[in-house]
Amino acid sequence: IEQHRGHYLQPPSWQYPFGTDDLGRCIFSRLIYGTQISLLISVAVVGMTATIGTSIGLISGFAGGGIDEAIMRIVDILLAFPGLVLALVIAGLLGPGIFSVILALTIVGWTGYARVVRGCVLAEKERGFVEATRVLGGSKYYIMIRHIMPGVLAPVVVMAALGMGGTILSASALGFLGLGLQPPAPEWGSMLNGGRTFLQLAPYCMIFPGLAIMLTVLAFNLLGDGLRDIMDPWKNKRLEI
Numbered sequence: 542i543e544q545h546r547g548h549y550l551q552p553p554s555w556q557y558p559f560g561t562d563d564l565g566r567c568i569f570s571r572l573i574y575g576t577q578i579s580l581l582i583s584v585a586v587v588g589m590t591a592t593i594g595t596s597i598g599l600i601s602g603f604a605g606g607g608i609d610e611a612i613m614r615i616v617d618i619l620l621a622f623p624g625l626v627l628a629l630v631i632a633g634l635l636g637p638g639i640f641s642v643i644l645a646l647t648i649v650g651w652t653g654y655a656r657v658v659r660g661c662v663l664a665e666k667e668r669g670f671v672e673a674t675r676v677l678g679g680s681k682y683y684i685m686i687r688h689i690m691p692g693v694l695a696p697v698v699v700m701a702a703l704g705m706g707g708t709i710l711s712a713s714a715l716g717f718l719g720l721g722l723q724p725p726a727p728e729w730g731s732m733l734n735g736g737r738t739f740l741q742l743a744p745y746c747m748i749f750p751g752l753a754i755m756l757t758v759l760a761f762n763l764l765g766d767g768l769r770d771i772m773d774p775w776k777n778k779r780l781e782i
Contacts, residue, residue: 641720
């Protein structure tokens with residue numbers, strides 16, 4: 542956040558590799574520090590959404606009946622709204638700040654995990670070893686934790702890796718609209734918004750934050766695709782054949 546008088550809107554140079562913004566602040570150092578903020582938000586949101594969604598999906602799929610019906614109707618209602626629009630409404634009601642962004646994206650994001658995990662549970666609980674454990678007197682809690690949960694972890698891990706990139710993109714969008722961290726915090730979305738005024742005069746103020754967002758999201762998407770290929774048991778069987 543250090544301002545350098547006389548170095549306003551300087552183009553990229555050896556001293557300032559990505560140039561400076563309208564207050565003479567080094568864009569390169571701000572992008573590096575902003576990485577911590579973006580990753581903190583992403584890890585917090587993905588951790589909470591995966592935990593909440595997995596727990597609710599397990600309960601819904603295993604319990605069935607009225608409980609499953611009630612939970613899935615709530616999920617359907619939340620999925621009926623565009624995720625980013627709903628996050629905008631929630632963050633707007635809570636006010637700008639990192640807590641508002643994390644809470645808004647968590648409320649929006651857990652539904653996807655719940656629906657995927659529920660589908661996996663419905664398939665897993667019909668398998669023979671689950672029926673055998675039930676016949677031998679295994680409790681519902683033991684069956685759900687010991688036998689069903691390991692079968693749903695693989696898709697959850699893949700969704701979490703893919704969700705990291707999506708969360709960074711959504712958090713940057715909220716920051717761009719002024720609902721994320723407030724200046725002078727170097728958050729990527731707010732940096733994009735700050736450079737918008739100087740797009741023609743100093744386009745690098747937007748280009749470099751945009752590239753940081755794009756490359757980070759791309760990296761997590763490639764990681765998710767790789768984990769999906771590694772953890773797909775059907776692919777391994779096809780390769781053996």
